[in-house]
Amino acid sequence: MAEIKQLLRPDMLVFMNTGTTAAPKFNLIGMGVEEQMLSYNPKVDTKQYIHQLNANTSVTGYEAQLNAPTEGWAGVPVFDFVDELAMKFAVGSDLNTDVLIVYPYKAFKATKHAATVIINEKGGSGGEALMLNYDISLNGDPIEGTATVDKVAETATFTAATGE
Secondary structure (H helix, E strand, O other), rough: OOOOOOOOHHOEEEEEEEOOOOOEEEEEEOOOOOOOOEEEEEEEEOOOOOOOOOOEEEEEOOOOEEEEEOOOOOOOHHHHHHHHHOOOOOOOOHHHEEEEEEEEEEEEEEEEEEEEEEEEEEEEEOOOOOOEEEEEEEEEEEEEEEEEEOOOOOEEEEEEEEOO
């Protein structure tokens, strides 16, 4: 029987490209983020045929999105990157970047996604940390591969699988 291991949240790491397409710099989304979920938002096609009593459902795609409610920490690369987008009220392609989702427990398998940052709100309550709430929409099909993670620098590099 295979060894059973409970997985914890650091077994799924998310990195955002805060560099450029030509010179990507994938920084960890971590400091200031207490909870983050990947919502797959499946697109389903359900049909009920006249000769059956029950419906048939198939998944035809996904509209995946990551949420990222973040405490403000100046000097944290991802916060600084998204905060700059928020401050200039960025629109269109200025909000496009790439995201890596890395699974250390799976020998650092990773998926790279074209992504759009969606700024939702910024502020907070008196006496509390500044909050910057944003979503990350994952666009198109993911590219499968592996990542090398620098735990000290909190960065990652991506290598696409052969044939991608």
